[in-house]
Amino acid sequence: MPRSSADRRALVLVAALLVVAGNALAEAPNPFDERGALAYSQAAIGNAVSDHRFIDSSGRPVSLADFRGKPLVLNLIFTACSSTCPIIVQTLHRSVRIANGALGPDDFHVVTIGFDTDRDTPQQMRAYKADQGVRFPNWTFLSTDAATIEALSEEVGFIYFPSPGGFDHLTTTTILDAEGTVFRHVYGDAFEPPSLVEPLKDLVWGRFSPVTDVESLINRIKLICTIYDPNSDRYLFDYSIFFGIFAGIVSLGGIGFVLLRAWLGGRRRTARGMPGPARS
Numbered sequence: 001m002p003r004s005s006a007d008r009r010a011l012v013l014v015a016a017l018l019v020v021a022g023n024a025l026a027e028a029p030n031p032f033d034e035r036g037a038l039a040y041s042q043a044a045i046g047n048a049v050s051d052h053r054f055i056d057s058s059g060r061p062v063s064l065a066d067f068r069g070k071p072l073v074l075n076l077i078f079t080a081c082s083s084t085c086p087i088i089v090q091t092l093h094r095s096v097r098i099a100n101g102a103l104g105p106d107d108f109h110v111v112t113i114g115f116d117t118d119r120d121t122p123q124q125m126r127a128y129k130a131d132q133g134v135r136f137p138n139w140t141f142l143s144t145d146a147a148t149i150e151a152l153s154e155e156v157g158f159i160y161f162p163s164p165g166g167f168d169h170l171t172t173t174t175i176l177d178a179e180g181t182v183f184r185h186v187y188g189d190a191f192e193p194p195s196l197v198e199p200l201k202d203l204v205w206g207r208f209s210p211v212t213d214v215e216s217l218i219n220r221i222k223l224i225c226t227i228y229d230p231n232s233d234r235y236l237f238d239y240s241i242f243f244g245i246f247a248g249i250v251s252l253g254g255i256g257f258v259l260l261r262a263w264l265g266g267r268r269r270t271a272r273g274m275p276g277p278a279r280s
Contacts, residue, residue, distance in 0.1 A: 037159050037170050038187075040157055040159060041157035041158070041159070041170060041172060041185055041187075042157070042185070043157060044155065044156050044157025044182050044185075045157075045182050045183070045184070045185070046181060046182060047155050047156065047157075047181065047182045048155075048179075048180060048181050049064060049152070049155045049156060049176060049180045049181070049182065050064070050151065050152075050155065051063050051064050051065045051180075052064050052144065052148050052151065052152050053144065053148065054113065054142035054143060054144045054148070055122050055142065055143045055144065056122065056125075056140055056141065056142055056143075057122050057123075057125045057126035057129055057140075057141040057142075057143075058122070058126070059122050062140065062142060064180060065180075067109045067111070067180075068178065068179065068180055069178050070107060070108050070109055070178055070204075071107075071108040071109070071175060071176065071177055071178060071183070071200055071203040071204060072108070072109045072110070072111065072175070072176040072180070073092070073096070073108065073109070073110040073111070073173060073174070073175055073176075073196065073200075074110075074111050074113065074156065074173070074174045074175075074176060075088060075089075075092060075111075075112050075113070075172070075173045075174070076112075076113050076114075076115045076149075076152075076153070076158055076160070076169070076172075077089060077112060077113075077114060077115070078114060078115055078116035078119070078120060078166055078167055078169075079114055079116065079119060079120050079124050079125065079127075079128045080116060080119055080166050081166055081167070084171060084189050086132065087189040087190060088171060088173070088189045089112065089132045089134070090132065091189060091190050091191060092110070092112075092173060092196070093132065093133070093134060094193060094233075095191070095193040095195075095196040095197060096110055096136055096138075096139060096196075097136070098193045098197055098228075098233065098234055098235060099193075099196065099197045099200055100136060100138070101234050101235065102197060102201070102226055102234070102235035103197075103200060103201065103204050105136060105137055105138040106138070107200075107204045108138065108200055108203075108204060109138050109139075109140070110136070110138055110139040110140070111139075111140050111141075111142055112125075112129075112134075112139070112140075112141045112142070113141075113142045113143075113144065113149075113152070114128075114141075114142070114143050115149045115153070115158075115160060115167075115169075116166070116167065117143070117144065117145055117146045117149060120143050121143055122143045124143075125141040125142065125143050126141065128141065129141045155182070156172075156174045156182055157170075157172070157174075157182070157185070158170060158172055158174070170187075171187060171188055171189045172185050172186070172187055173185070173186040173187075173191075173196065174186075175196070175199050175200065175203070177203055178203065183199060183203065184199040186199075193228065193233070194228045197228065197235065201223055201226065202223070204219075205219040205220070205222050205223040206219050206220070206223070207223055222237075225237055225238050226238070
C-alpha cells in the first residue's frame with residue numbers, strides 16, 4: 001500500500017534521528033569501557049577548572065575561587081548511592097585524617113559535590129555529611145545545578161550515566177593544585193592513604209619548586225623525611241635518614257683522612273730519599 005507524503009516525511013525524520021543518536025553514542029565514552037573511561041579521565045590532567053558556583057550545606061554561596069591558593073581535593077558523589085559512594089567517602093575520610101596530621105588542615109581543602117542535582121540539595125548534603133561522620137574544618141559539602149555539574153565533569157574528566165540503580169560513574173578523587181589545575185586523579189573506592197597524601201605533599205611542600213630560602217629548604221626536608229607508617233596508620237618524621245647521611249659523611253671523612261695520611265707519608269719518604277745540598 002503506497003505511503004502518504006506525511007508518512008514518508010516521518011520515516012525520513014526517524015531515520016535522521018537514529019543517525020544523529022548513533023553518531024553521538026560513537027563519540028561519547030562507553031560507560032562500560034574502563035580503558036576508555038580511564039583515558040578520558042587522564043586526558044583532563046592539566047586542565048584549568050573554571051570558577052564554578054555552589055551552595056554549601058549551610059546554604060551559603062561558595063565558588064571554587066574561594067579555595068584557590070591551596071591544593072583542593074575534589075570528589076563527586078550522589079547521596080542516594082548505598083554502595084560505592086559511602087565507601088569512597090569513608091576511604092577519603094581516613095586519608096584526610098592522615099593528611100591533616102601530616103600536613104595540617106590549614107594547608108589544603110576538600111570538597112564533596114553532589115552530582116544528582118534533583119536530590120542532592122544543601123539540606124541533603126548536610127544530612128549526608130553528618131551520616132558519614134565528617135567533622136574536619138577543611139572539608140566542605142556542596143550542591144549545584146545540572147549545567148555546572150556537566151561543565152565541571154568535563155573539565156576534571158569525571159564520567160557518570162543514569163542507570164536503574166541511580167548512576168554509574170567513575171570512582172575518582174581529583175586533586176587540583178593551588179591555581180585550580182587538575183594535578184592528579186586517585187582511582188578506586190578503597191585506595192590507600194599515600195595515594196592521596198603523597199601528591200598533597202608534593203604540592204604543599206613544593207617538590208617542583210626550587211630551594212631558594214630557609215623555608216623552602218625545611219619543606220624539602222619534610223618532603224623527603226615524612227614517611228607513611230602502616231602500623232600506626234599515620235605519617236612520621238623519619239630521623240634514620242639523617243643518621244644515614246651522618247654515617248655517610250663520617251665514612252667519607254675517615255676515608256679522606258686515611259688517604260691524606262698516606263699522601264703525606266709518601267711525601268715525607270720522598271723528601272728523606274732526596275740528596276742534600278752539595279758541599280765544597
